[in-house]
Amino acid sequence: MSDLHNQLDAAAQSHGPAAQDIERLVEESDRRGLLALVETMESIDLATKVDELSDEYLRSLLDLLPSPTIALLAKNADEPLRLRIATALDDQLLLVVLALMQNDDVVDVLGALSPARASSLLAHMREADRVVLTSLLQYPDETAGSIMTTSFIALREDRTVADCLAIIQAKAAKIEQIQTLYVLDMKGRLAGYLDLRKILSSPRNALVSRIMETRMVSIDPYADQEEAADLVARYNLNALPVVSSGQLLGVITVDDIIDVIIDEYDEDMLRLAGANEEETLDSPLLDTVRMRLPWLLVNLVTAFLASFVVKLFEGTIEQVVALSAIMTIVSGMGGNAGSQTMAIVVRHLSRDNVSVRDARRSLGKEIAAGIINGAANGLVTGIVVAIMYHNAFLPVIVLIAMMGNMVIAGTFGFLVPVALKACHQDPAVSSSIFVTTATDVLGFFIFLGMAQLFLPLLR
Amino acid sequence: MSDLHNQLDAAAQSHGPAAQDIERLVEESDRRGLLALVETMESIDLATKVDELSDEYLRSLLDLLPSPTIALLAKNADEPLRLRIATALDDQLLLVVLALMQNDDVVDVLGALSPARASSLLAHMREADRVVLTSLLQYPDETAGSIMTTSFIALREDRTVADCLAIIQAKAAKIEQIQTLYVLDMKGRLAGYLDLRKILSSPRNALVSRIMETRMVSIDPYADQEEAADLVARYNLNALPVVSSGQLLGVITVDDIIDVIIDEYDEDMLRLAGANEEETLDSPLLDTVRMRLPWLLVNLVTAFLASFVVKLFEGTIEQVVALSAIMTIVSGMGGNAGSQTMAIVVRHLSRDNVSVRDARRSLGKEIAAGIINGAANGLVTGIVVAIMYHNAFLPVIVLIAMMGNMVIAGTFGFLVPVALKACHQDPAVSSSIFVTTATDVLGFFIFLGMAQLFLPLLR
Incomplete structure (x- = not known):
């Protein structure tokens, strides 16, 4: 094998x-x-x-x-x-x-x-x-209706188990999914379903309406296919009925759901990196450029924001040029810490909401973690800076700025995805740009701002 | 509904x-x-x-x-x-x-x-x-054997369809998955399988060995669960038999596969951001710090690498302090462009390999896209820089450096994941740090290096 x-x-x-x-x-x-x-x-x-x-x-x-x-x-x-x-x-x-x-x-x-x-x-x-x-x-595209099949087995609630077996036998070869049979009421509306195991273990003369399950999950044909995938994953369904005004329009099978899950995750991964899910390795050059350039230009705006902050402090940098080499460490490390917080929060949001009580506690923890991680990274950076630049005050400023920026990273890394979710935006996709803008802009600002305040000590 | x-x-x-x-x-x-x-x-x-x-x-x-x-x-x-x-x-x-x-x-x-x-x-x-x-x-944990169930229906190849139906009827209520029945040869080894639809549409006296499918996909109990998920997704399986030395040990059902797919993708997303899949919003503070700090320290090393490059050019920055504000734009935009390329390549690698011929063509395209996107972003940046700093040569250096760094981004964004895959590492997880290190270090080097070369024109 x-x-x-x-x-x-x-x-x-x-x-x-x-x-x-x-x-x-x-x-x-x-x-x-x-x-x-x-x-x-x-x-x-x-x-x-x-x-x-x-x-x-x-x-x-x-x-x-x-x-x-x-x-x-x-x-x-x-x-x-x-x-x-x-x-x-x-x-x-x-x-x-x-x-x-x-x-x-x-x-x-x-x-x-x-x-x-x-x-x-x-x-x-x-x-x-x-x-x-x-x-x-x-x-x-990407609605529940677009991935459903209309070949399923449905029968009226006044039929018996023997009828079920006859229908299955007649249709089995042509129907993809026979594990779930749907039951319609006398007006043709979906009333319940039967698992094939239930049919096989029930007496042949049992009425369908007596043995069917009436509590069931369904989806509207215009709902997002991702919602269909969430329901199938959550409730371990074999098939998800697509229903509109009580009418059973079709069924979504598990193999299509697996494709949806894989596609949607791929899409998230690509969008997270500012790439387009339409692009492949084989896309022609000009399509590649057309799909990537807009995102780069959006990022250019945020890069300018950070650059303007640095420009504000040009006078300070001119006097202590070492600041220009160290400031990139502070801003970059804030970005890394922010990504960590964001990833944990985004995963949580994909399964559950955050209550106000949870939010207060988690935010408190993120700030504390920012202080501790900032202190650890700031200490290491400070020691290296002290050795390289022979100044006793520069390391202190590095330490405080690193702690400050990691607190900012934890705060924005937590609040941005929660806020995006509250505004019905996909937090997995758009959080990143806001968080790194915050850690870049504020990271430069804290570090260079403190350097300016204590400039006489640094020269 | x-x-x-x-x-x-x-x-x-x-x-x-x-x-x-x-x-x-x-x-x-x-x-x-x-x-x-x-x-x-x-x-x-x-x-x-x-x-x-x-x-x-x-x-x-x-x-x-x-x-x-x-x-x-x-x-x-x-x-x-x-x-x-x-x-x-x-x-x-x-x-x-x-x-x-x-x-x-x-x-x-x-x-x-x-x-x-x-x-x-x-x-x-x-x-x-x-x-x-x-x-x-x-x-x-995370092997095929760890997620299989041992409750499945298997019967010997000398049985008939009627025997199948009797066994199903007896066991249906207790068995999760009855859509696929497994057939064992006279020595007890897995010989084939029967789809329930086939059984239901075959004559009651048909021999199992005559109607079974013998071509089938199976997995070793010690194989990674992700491999099991790939097989189920690729071949649209209802269940995947777990087999060792011909013996059918168990079956992996689709609902468990969906959980695996979701977990593995979550894991990738988290690791990509340097977070640990064990961490949740509720993890205690010290666990959070313990899980995040090592990755931050790894990144600190790469941040120092970029910082050392900037330090090399301190003399140049001292004379044209505007460079310190502009250099972060060039390095940051390279990082963004690299992420885009990387995301497209990683998705491709998750489904297919890259042949040498493909690689040559794709790398050529990435370089060309880097030149075009670099030119577009460099032009916009150059215009802003020209207005802000009233210097005619600085924009030219910005333009060339931006093009150079985006070519580097395309090259590393393509080669790093391909190389990691060739070394049997997960490209989704570890590509990012190498690519951004390259775009940071080389981005600063190209920009500041050119500024140093043409220093007399910039002052």
């Missing part, structure tokens, strides 16, 4: 032998060899390989593959590959492939196409599919 | 009325009222409320609750609450509660206790449970 696992792991690497194997088989138009190879691969691994093929090879490959394999490939492809596959297929074949896919995946494919081609494809679909897909396509 | 969802959402808030309601019912020893209230709550929400109770209230509450509710509470509690619950219960009652829990959750509870109490509890358990739990306890 461990070997098999290693094989899969190796196959998942970008530059294993399989991509070239596929190219060779495509060149030789060896359909049987190709199918035999594809048979040994998980579809996601196949998608990773296919991603490396040129458009020409991709087209020849798709000519050789049966439509169900193309459907699996399109399901597992990322957006750029999905678009390449759809572009390589003519409308007729693409319609066959789409008919083999779950409708949430079809929505992803249609969403990758030009609106003109998407509507032309929709026009050629069966009436029933077209209605469902059109309604799914109306939900904006 | 949307109301119900809102109710749950409100209940999930820390300071809704429910915590006080529980306190009141506990004070009045109103067992019926308490059970009625608990009945309306999801266990995770109950755990959130209980977490706010004092030890005294917690003890009285546990006296009033039936053991199955305590078991659900212990399952959904975080580690500190789990320890408080276990401490509040005597051995006899705790053994009853543990007997009602899945063994992966029992392992979590035992892991939270002192080794002495854990062994004394183990000694009082049934032989069969003790053997399983002892073997589970041997897997270190």
Whole structure:
């Protein structure tokens, strides 16, 4: 088993032998060899390989593959590959492939196409599919509605366990998620759900309404997909029903939730660094510049703020030039301490709120930690400064400024994310710039301000 | 439904009325009222409320609750609450509660206790449970073995679909995950698996060995839990079998994988900021200091490096003191640009490797982006500097230094994570300090070095 696992792991690497194997088989138009190879691969691994093929090879490959394999490939492809596959297929074949896919995946494919081609494809679909897909396509990206599937099992509350089993048996092969069955009341509104384990362990003649769970979690189709992920993670759900005015519109499955969690975290990590989630290593140069430059210019404004503070004290620096080398230590260390506090607070806020009582206690602790950490770092810095600059007062100023700036770091590191959360902003993303602006500006101000006050002692 | 969802959402808030309601019912020893209230709550929400109770209230509450509710509470509690619950219960009652829990959750509870109490509890358990739990306890934290459950359904390959259904019916109520059944060969080794949908849609007399899937993904019990999460996310698995020398030891379920993904990302976010994943808002002051100070001292060393560079040019700064205000803009903006590149590269590395060909092209693009973004930021900075300092040469030096430092930012922002990944270090965590050290040190060096070269023009 461990070997098999290693094989899969190796196959998942970008530059294993399989991509070239596929190219060779495509060149030789060896359909049987190709199918035999594809048979040994998980579809996601196949998608990773296919991603490396040129458009020409991709087209020849798709000519050789049966439509169900193309459907699996399109399901597992990322957006750029999905678009390449759809572009390589003519409308007729693409319609066959789409008919083999779950409708949430079809929505992803249609969403990758030009609106003109998407509507032309929709026009050629069966009436029933077209209605469902059109309604799914109306939900904006990153909403619960945009990631739900409409293939789920629902039955009326006057049915029995035997009915459930018959429906499951009939639909099992085509439905992604059969662990949860939904129960509708006589007006067609969602009334409860049944876990498959409950069905399997109940007598065949039991009424669904008697054994169903009525306490359940659901989500509105226009809610943010991140909210859906939070609910599934918190309540350990197998599937999350999407409901509007009592009507069950669809179901979000766990595999899509895992994708959402990973995407949202990636997005946070990128935004935290001022990068855009649309950018990849392959983005063209000008897109890269266009996506990064605005954030750099925002930061330039805050850099100027800090620079103006330094300029205020140019007269002082001119007389004790050592200040210019030491001031960057004080401001930089404040930034580091602020990041630590911010990270702890942001994690807490992602799970829970902060009460006024908690806030008072935590803020007190942050200030105390700032004093202690500032004293420790200030002492070390002070000793080095004393040795390097042969002055007895400069180290004292360094010590006090370091303590002051770390108290500022703790205070802003705590208050900024709490305030952003209170204003319904994402604290993970925007806290950083405010906190480092505070530690830079105030760090320079405290250190240089004190130096100016005690200037006669420093010269 | 949307109301119900809102109710749950409100209940999930820390300071809704429910915590006080529980306190009141506990004070009045109103067992019926308490059970009625608990009945309306999801266990995770109950755990959130209980977490706010004092030890005294917690003890009285546990006296009033039936053991199955305590078991659900212990399952959904975080580690500190789990320890408080276990401490509040005597051995006899705790053994009853543990007997009602899945063994992966029992392992979590035992892991939270002192080794002495854990062994004394183990000694009082049934032989069969003790053997399983002892073997589970041997897997270190954060390994696949530490998060697997041993309650799964496995059957021999010579059985039929009818046998499967009988086993499922018998075990469904007690087993968390019934969507996947595992098939063992005649020597007891894992040979394949069956999706419940396949079972439900196959004839009752079909042999398991004929309809099972033999291509499957598994993991070693000592592998990192993050690897388990990657496999489940990549292959959209319902459950991941844990296998050693062909033996099926346990199964990791999707809900545990979601917890792993969230924990690992939180860990990355915290470590990126130099914070420790063990720290919470409630950590005592001295723990907070102990966890943060080492990272601050590491950063202090890099701050000194940058400071030494500035000190090298003290003579130059003394003559053109404006340099001290402008140099922080150049170094800081390099740090920001480096973070952007790093974030894009780290995300790419979390999914894929970088080939030598990719690396050459991407590095070229980063350098070009550094030149363009450096030119844009340098131009803006140069104009402001020209207005403020009335010197025609200073802006030119600012422009060139900004371009140089952004090229350095792009180069290090790209190469550092790639190099760390190649050395099997986590690029998400440790890249930042190297990149900002480079942009600080080299940023000061380029700017002040050029200023020194052209000093006569600046005075």
